[in-house]
Amino acid sequence: MTARGLWRSVRDDLGRHWRHVGAGALGIAVSIAALVFFLALGLGVRTVLLGEVFPVDRIEVFPRSTDLNLLALKLELGKDTIDDAMVGKLEAIDGVAAVYPKMRLLAPALATGGESLIGTGMQTELVADGIDPALVADDVGAAFHDPLVDRSVIGLACGENSTCPGGAICVGASVFGPGECREAIPVIVSEHMVELYNGAFRRAYRLPKVNPQALIGLGIDVSFGASSLRPSGRRVARDRVVLAGFSDAAIPLGITMPLGFVRRLNRELGPDGAGDGYHSAVVESASRNAVAGIVTASEHLGLEVRDGGARRASFFMTVALAAVSLIGIVILAVSALHVMHVFALLVMIRRREIGVMRAVGASRADVRLLLMTEAAVVGFAAGLCGLIGAAVLVRAADRALTSGLPDFPFKPESFFAFDPWLAAAALTLAVASCVLGALAPSLRATGPDPAEVLSST
Amino acid sequence: MIRINGLCKRYPGSEVDVLKGIDLEIAAGDFVSLVGRSGCGKTTLLNIVGGLDFDFEGRVEVDGRDIGSLADRDLARYRRDTVGFVFQAYHLLDHLSCAENVALAARFGAGGGSGAKRERARAEEVLESVGLAGAADRRPTRLSGGERQRVAVARALFNRPRLLLLDEPTGNLDTATGGEILDLLSTLHSEMALTILAATHDGAIEAVGRRLLRISDGRLAERLEDVR
Ligand SMILES: Nc1ncnc2c1ncn2[C@@H]1O[C@H](COP(=O)(O)OP(=O)(O)O)[C@@H](O)[C@H]1O
Numbered sequence: 001m002t003a004r005g006l007w008r009s010v011r012d013d014l015g016r017h018w019r020h021v022g023a024g025a026l027g028i029a030v031s032i033a034a035l036v037f038f039l040a041l042g043l044g045v046r047t048v049l050l051g052e053v054f055p056v057d058r059i060e061v062f063p064r065s066t067d068l069n070l071l072a073l074k075l076e077l078g079k080d081t082i083d084d085a086m087v088g089k090l091e092a093i094d095g096v097a098a099v100y101p102k103m104r105l106l107a108p109a110l111a112t113g114g115e116s117l118i119g120t121g122m123q124t125e126l127v128a129d130g131i132d133p134a135l136v137a138d139d140v141g142a143a144f145h146d147p148l149v150d151r152s153v154i155g156l157a158c159g160e161n162s163t164c165p166g167g168a169i170c171v172g173a174s175v176f177g178p179g180e181c182r183e184a185i186p187v188i189v190s191e192h193m194v195e196l197y198n199g200a201f202r203r204a205y206r207l208p209k210v211n212p213q214a215l216i217g218l219g220i221d222v223s224f225g226a227s228s229l230r231p232s233g234r235r236v237a238r239d240r241v242v243l244a245g246f247s248d249a250a251i252p253l254g255i256t257m258p259l260g261f262v263r264r265l266n267r268e269l270g271p272d273g274a275g276d277g278y279h280s281a282v283v284e285s286a287s288r289n290a291v292a293g294i295v296t297a298s299e300h301l302g303l304e305v306r307d308g309g310a311r312r313a314s315f316f317m318t319v320a321l322a323a324v325s326l327i328g329i330v331i332l333a334v335s336a337l338h339v340m341h342v343f344a345l346l347v348m349i350r351r352r353e354i355g356v357m358r359a360v361g362a363s364r365a366d367v368r369l370l371l372m373t374e375a376a377v378v379g380f381a382a383g384l385c386g387l388i389g390a391a392v393l394v395r396a397a398d399r400a401l402t403s404g405l406p407d408f409p410f411k412p413e414s415f416f417a418f419d420p421w422l423a424a425a426a427l428t429l430a431v432a433s434c435v436l437g438a439l440a441p442s443l444r445a446t447g448p449d450p451a452e453v454l455s456s457t
Numbered sequence: 458m459i460r461i462n463g464l465c466k467r468y469p470g471s472e473v474d475v476l477k478g479i480d481l482e483i484a485a486g487d488f489v490s491l492v493g494r495s496g497c498g499k500t501t502l503l504n505i506v507g508g509l510d511f512d513f514e515g516r517v518e519v520d521g522r523d524i525g526s527l528a529d530r531d532l533a534r535y536r537r538d539t540v541g542f543v544f545q546a547y548h549l550l551d552h553l554s555c556a557e558n559v560a561l562a563a564r565f566g567a568g569g570g571s572g573a574k575r576e577r578a579r580a581e582e583v584l585e586s587v588g589l590a591g592a593a594d595r596r597p598t599r600l601s602g603g604e605r606q607r608v609a610v611a612r613a614l615f616n617r618p619r620l621l622l623l624d625e626p627t628g629n630l631d632t633a634t635g636g637e638i639l640d641l642l643s644t645l646h647s648e649m650a651l652t653i654l655a656a657t658h659d660g661a662i663e664a665v666g667r668r669l670l671r672i673s674d675g676r677l678a679e680r681l682e683d684v685r
């Protein structure tokens with residue numbers, strides 16, 4: 001059959017039988033619309049749930065704790081750190097995009113400052129954590145980076161009382177000579193800290209409310225190795241940290257510093273061997289589908305995975321999506337059955353016509369090609385209508401949901417993920433179900449020889 | 458052109474053979490009339506020779522090709538390129554214009570997909586040769602019986618077949634119109650290098666062919682004298 005002949009026949013036939021064809025297409029369109037609507041909703045909710053509420057493309061692994069609880073004390077047994085070799089093993093797991101080790105500061109730290117912000121100076125014990133700056137590069141950019149070992153990049157001399165520009169700190173100035181301006185240590189904190197401060201803490205101490213963005217660049221003096229709880233026997237390093245930004249990857253309470261700096265502090269000020277092992281590692285997976293495999297592989301390495309509900313959320317969303325898809329597929333299958341009936345009817349109506357086509361030179365394959373092409377065109381049109389219907393529904397539902405629902409945490413701008421691949425998959429499915437539905441009738445239409453068809457009509 | 462040996466045909470579910478061993482040779486350029494009582498098997502024989510019915514026993518050769526052994530695709534090509542078939546019931550498609558009906562075979566590759574313009578020109582040419590110039594854009598439903606028969610002939614001639622098979626071409630027409638159709642066939646036969654095999658039921662004595670074949674009781678009897 002020639003391409004032009006095929007096209008003309010398809011056009012003639014669909015135009016002539018649009019009522020029957022339309023009835024079949026309607027079912028497909030409706031089921032595609034429903035399927036796409038619910039899948040987009042499911043995927044949208046999953047994106048919010050897994051991407052923001054429980055960011056599950058990153059999991060944190062810890063050394064398996066072999067603690068022994070003894071009344072109020074917890075005795076730690078065995079190794080409780082991750083070494084570089086283990087990091088290498090984690091990186092080698094299938095589906096792992098990156099591994100970001102974390103190290104806690106194992107020396108006490110005392111912060112002083114805050115006058116510029118709240119009008120009154122305060123002193124507080126600090127908990128500090130060290131992370132690989134690459135882990136938060138997306139959140140805070142280059143502002144959060146490992147300081148150079150020799151931090152004298154600024155290179156300015158400074159006196160005992162003179163200040164350095166841009167939040168830098170003057171180190172080494174004394175009555176004997178000038179010191180040197182050094183870059184302050186960039187740190188990040190969790191936004192929960194600001195919320196905590198602006199909520200209960202501020203009210204309890206009658207302090208002003210702060211705007212998180214205005215805090216960026218704020219410098220605080222910290223004495224590493226010093227403590228108000230217990231006099232430190234070791235030496236104390238005074239330094240200055242400057243707030244570089246906010247990130248969910250920061251510890252909930254305390255400051256989070258670049259990993260390299262924490263390692264150096266631990267070596268200089270902490271107990272023996274404190275700078276050698278990591279306390280946990282964030283493992284980033286290349287795709288969400290790989291997470292389950294990574295969790296299993298990490299557990300085989302003797303590590304423990306803590307992910308704060310993400311695994312359960314992921315599991316339930318997957319089940320929900322599968323259920324929605326299954327229902328959609330069932331509806332679609334019923335529609336395909338309907339298409340089959342429509343085509344069976346059409347083939348019956350067109351029995352004589354098919355006989356005539358074969359008499360003038362159409363082969364069985366030609367007739368099948370014609371009928372299947374018609375089914376594919378119907379499926380494509382139905383799929384397109386279904387997609388448009390779904391898009392309209394999504395738009396309307398989104399408007400109703402975003403304006404109708406009160407604000408709540410993680411409320412998304414859209415509840416739907418209407419991906420191009422979802423549209424492509426739906427179109428393919430619509431075409432496939434129509435072609436499949438038309439298959440049996442087309443085969444039956446070309447069974448008898450033309451003489452039999454034409455003599456009986 | 459046509460060589461048939463020992464052709465037998467029995468319809469499924471039937472007890473008797475419709476054709477009981479037919480032997481026949483038709484030379485290229487012959488004009489043969491096939492007569493016989495209604496139900497004697499004329500249509501059956503035409504369908505087999507035309508490649509429309511391929512469930513038979515015996516050997517049917519057209520142009521040296523064994524019809525019974527052709528695969529579906531080749532048989533379709535044979536129907537398209539070698540044979541023109543005119544049905545007793547015309548079997549025109551009502552949703553197409555006369556020109557589209559005539560050029561229907563082009564959709565399945567007749568003429569090698571020569572393009573819409575040449576297709577249309579050829580359709581008009583054959584319509585003119587059957588005396589229906591100007592009917593190209595009319596629907597078959599608007600035509601009289603004789604005119605429909607002419608369109609059916611034009612469709613059969615579209616792809617310049619070497620063999621024209623007609624099943625009771627005058628059966629549904631009044632005597633005058635039937636005579637016109639027979640005149641048309643004579644003209645076509647002498648103008649184009651056509652081999653014609655036309656079935657006519659017994660009452661219609663105006664059979665035209667040079668050779669007259671009679672089927673009775675499933676066998677073929679030949680009267681060799683010219684009818685005219
Ligand atoms: N499809 C069929 N199934 C069963 N019997 C048939 C079929 N077509 C024709 N016949 C029978 O075969 C015989 C010959 O039919 P046919 O070739 O149409 O005769 P004619 O064209 O000479 O009138 C008739 O008895 C008819 O009833």
Ligand SMILES: [Mg+2]
Binds near residue numbers: 499500
């Ligand atoms: Mg007959």
